[in-house]
Amino acid sequence: MLYKCIWEGCNRVWGEPEPGEEGFSHGLCPIHSRVAFTEIFRRLQQKEGNPDCYLRCYGNCPRHWCTFYPLCAIDEPGPEHVAELEMRLTARNLSVQKGF
Numbered sequence: 001m002l003y004k005c006i007w008e009g010c011n012r013v014w015g016e017p018e019p020g021e022e023g024f025s026h027g028l029c030p031i032h033s034r035v036a037f038t039e040i041f042r043r044l045q046q047k048e049g050n051p052d053c054y055l056r057c058y059g060n061c062p063r064h065w066c067t068f069y070p071l072c073a074i075d076e077p078g079p080e081h082v083a084e085l086e087m088r089l090t091a092r093n094l095s096v097q098k099g100f
């Protein structure tokens, strides 16, 4: 499935084309997911009893174990970083409205 980012002015395309499928599905690319989910991720950080420091450390975060570290610490994340974060969310029984 090919995806196209819905962020204004982005138009980034990612994913794998599949035979018999035409056009794009829509979602947020990893770079814009990282920004768009800021409020939600910070709320989840608080829910976990952590400081709501998501995107406040600019890559210098010492909390590597944090659920949101895979996206927070990287300026231009790729699908593999989103996948890592989803894995951590699942492992901790947290859920985010799917937008990835």
Ligand SMILES: [Zn+2]
Binding pocket: 005, 006, 007, 010, 011, 012, 028, 029, 030, 031, 032
């Ligand atoms: Zn985008």
